[in-house]
Amino acid sequence: MKGEAVVARDLDVRYEDFTALVGATFAVHYGEALGIVGPNGSGKSTLLKTIAGLLLPSSGELSVLGQPPRKLAPGTIAYVPQVEAVDWSFPATVWDVVAMGRFARLHFWQRFGSSDRDVVHHALGVVRMGDLAGRRISELSGGQQQRAFVARALAQEPKLLLLDEPTTGVDAATEEALREIVRKLVACGLPVLMATHDLDRVDDWFDRLLVLDRRVLALGTPREVVESGAYSAIREHTHTHGHLRHDHEPHAAHAVHPEMRA
Amino acid sequence: MTLLLEPFHYAFMQRAFVAALAVGLLCSTMGTYVVLRKLSFIGDGIAHASFAGIVIAYLRGANFYIGAGIVAVLTAVGIGFVHRRGRISLDTTIGVLFTGMFALGVFLMSQQRSYAVDLQSFLFGDILAVQPQDLWLILGLSVVVGVTVAVLFRGLLYTTFDPVVAQASGIKSPAYEYALLVMLALTIVVALQAVGIVLVAALLVTPAAAAYQLTSRFSPMMILAALFGAASTEGGLYLSYYVRASSGATIVLLATLLFFLAIGLKYLRRV
Known part of the structure; x- marks a missing residue:
């Protein structure tokens, strides 16, 4: 399936005293799983919530299935x-x-x-x-x-599925089941956006990756993103955050980063 | 037998029993949302704030339900607004507003001569003093709130459990929150004459909290809460006639007893 399900142009999202997202420009196609990766506080959740209509962009354009999120018919976004x-x-x-x-x-x-x-x-x-x-x-x-x-x-x-780190704190079997579900939905033409902390298996999960650190650092297939270099900067960044996360998330033991395994 | 039926012989007692039934059912139904959304402090705040409205209505010779109703609804909407937009914490806002409004009521009341007697009946309720026109107001408001809960049932349930995802799916969570707060305000006003300002929060929380101990789904919790609520108000009123005690206090004590029985039963079921 072709066509753009989500289109963002120069999207800024500000909280009272802090800008969570700056100048984000990207599109998500029908039948595509887009992974959003980035360190803690990089705006992954903010981006999902804005697309879901829970937060309003302070400037820029956002269109979901051709409309602003809050104008969509009930049930459109899950x-x-x-x-x-x-x-x-x-x-x-x-x-x-x-x-x-x-x-x-x-x-x-x-x-x-x-x-x-x-x-x-x-x-x-x-x-x-x-x-x-x-x-x-x-x-x-x-x-x-x-x-x-x-x-x-x-x-x-729904006509659009947004997932916020669904693999955090779940067992390996659930993670694999979720991945299969997402791939099946995508094969049926559903656009899926998913924030993730787990950089291990991005090739298996996603068609394209959006590397975020309040700005869009890179956007492309997982291979393109790796080659762009933006990804490795995020990896190091995420790696340092990773230690902190394990301390207060007892279920996250499976989410070991590649560097830690090696 | 005649002794047991004695309370029902008086017209004022008959009115009181009908009013108590409506109040018991209504408070505990709304109480289900109060307990699950953790609004008990808000309920207490609305009740105390409405005292200013009661006194103003009283001084102007108006029906106390109108004064209390206006102030309670305004307070509820104000609390909802602060909750959504405010930079001050909800806790602080309620604490400041509810004591401030309550003090305003006491201030105005204390300038009157018959101060002590009337204050007592507002603080602790006097269900025996329910007049025929009060009863119609109580029943009317109960029907309005009951029908609204039935009509908005699914949306209220979803936004109580998960307001964020409900809103993402297109359900207007803020609108449901305001609707619930206005219904809560009306419920509190209806209950004021039965149990008074100080004890109304107990009638909102205790039967629903007791039902929560014994149920694992939302609708059974609401039905059981309503049963506990009605049993407390009817039973409490009936007992108060014989023990010659304040009806409001007896009602709340009975509800509290039911709560501890529910905790005990839950414990026994686990053993």
Whole structure:
């Protein structure tokens, strides 16, 4: 599939006293997985939140499926945040959380019908959590929480999928399952943007990479980005941050950086 | 038997029981959101701030529900605005506003002669004094809030669990938050006459917190909270007649007892 799903031109995003993103220009095509890499605080989450319409750009242009994000029909954008974003002691089962993915598509007078239930069932099957549908979410592991969030996004049947570091704190099996899901969705023409900390397997995950450090440092296929040199600067940068992350993230043991393995 | 039915013989007691039922159901239903969104301090703040409205209405000879209602809704919207836009922490804002407004109420009230008696009934409630027109207001507001919760149910649920992702998917989280705060303000106003300013936060939090101990999904939690709430207000009112104690205090004590029973039951189920 051709065509541009997301177009950003000279995008600036400012918080009150701090500019998180400066002059970002890039496009994401239909049927493409774009990986966003960069050190902590480089604006990866800010970029995703801006595309999701959660933050407004302070200047520049942003078009998602031809419109500003907040003008899109409900259900168009699915955003998968980091799992710490919610209180997992909330009284809900896995089914309840995944069913929420349907809510944006239903007007308040519409019932949650059998077609909605079918979609939820299917989404649970895709992330291999069908047998955990009735489990209370407070009893899930980190990987299961992440898969439940992805299932909720799938149940929404979005036109654009945004993922914020979904592989942080999950087991290797979940990571591989997520990668397969993303590749399948991309093969069906869905545009996917994903922020990641894990520089190991970018070739397997993404068609193109966006290297970010408040500015766009490089944009291209993983090979092009490596050759551009921008990537290695980020690697060193990320490497130093990597040590800090491991200290307070007990589940992140798999996310060892290449340099540390060698 | 006649002794047990005695409270129901008086018209004022009948009105009180109907009002208590509405208040119990309403507070604990809204309380489900209060507990899960951690709004209990906001509830307490709105209740205290509304005292200024009560006193102003009282001094001008207007219905106290109107004065309390206007101030409660304005406070709720103001709190919501500060929460979204403010540079001052929400905690600080509520702390400053609610004591300030409450002090304004006490100040105005203390200039009146019959100060002590009336202050007591506002602080701790007097459900036995519910007049027929009050009852219609209580029932009317209860229906409005109840229907609104039913209509907005899915959006309120999603934005309570995950407001950020809900908003990304196109659900207007801020609008739901404001709607919820206005409903909370109306609920508090409805409950003021039953349990008073000081105890209304208990009726918002305690039945829902008890239900949270015993349920693992949202809708059952809300239904059980409503049952606990109604049992507390009806039971508390009934008991208060025999023990000759303040109805508001008896209601809250009964709710507290139910809460500890729920904790005990949860513990027993685990063993």
